[in-house]
Amino acid sequence: MHLTKMENKVLGFCAIAAVLGVISAATGFAGEATRVKASEVFIYDDSCVYPSSPALALGIVSAVFTIITRIYTSVSFGGAGCCRTDPNSTPISKLLFVLSWVASVIAVVLLLTAAGLNNRQGGEVDAYGYMTCYVVKPGIFAAGAILALLSAVLGIAAYITLAPPSQTNTYPAAAIPMGTANVDPEKNPGPFPPQQYPPQQYPPQQ
Structure with a gap:
């Protein structure tokens, strides 16, 4: 089964956007x-001692790939203002595109x-004299990873729901004039000119 050029374009976009979204989510979950x-x-000695952690680098990589996914999706749509200029946009594709933007920004x-x-280090002494060290709350990395993946999924859905481009008829139908009863066939023979018959021969009259 041969795929059309439009189908190959959609499959290529979906594959690239899906890979970028998976990388963003995977690095985000790894940071978590x-x-x-x-x-x-x-x-x-009244100081917080932190272990080494790759979460800082993983969080930055996840954010960078989320931005790359956002740029790729926007360029594929024709720019950030595609919802206003793309003639193939539908109300559903516009809504999905906006939701994808919101999800990527929050992610x-x-x-x-x-x-x-x-990466923040340090702490503070509470009212009871206990030392409290700063740590990132659980779930923030995971929430960003989920929204990064959701942004890619919504971008793919928005691209798929674009209306297909209108096809131009290469062979226009021939116009046949109606009501040819009052048309002179010698001046306007029309699309089907009358057939010509040879004059009949009559025997000479006696």
Whole structure:
């Protein structure tokens, strides 16, 4: 079964967007798994000692791939203003495209915030005299990863729901004049000119 050029274009877009979305989500979940936890921090000489963690780098990579996915989706749609200029846009594709934008923006904010908080070191003494060390709250990396994947899925759905381009008729139908009863066949023979018959021969009259 041979695929058309339009179908190949859709499949190519879906494959690239899906790979970018999976990378964004995978690195985001990896950041959640490797973030510094409260049980891993210990206090030494009234200071918080933190273990090394790749969560900062993973969060930044996830945010970068989310931005790349957003740029790729927008370019495929014809730019950020595609919902206003693309003649193939439908109300559903416009809505999905906007939701994809919102999800990607929130995902980037959450991922960068989690990465920054994970790298924050220090603590404070509470009212009871206990030292409390700063750690990123659980779930922020995971929420950013889910929204990054959701942004890619919504972008793919928006692209699929675009209306197919209108096909131009290469062979226009021939116009046949109606009501040819009052048309002179010698001046306007029309699409089907009358057949010509040879004059009949009559015997000479006696």
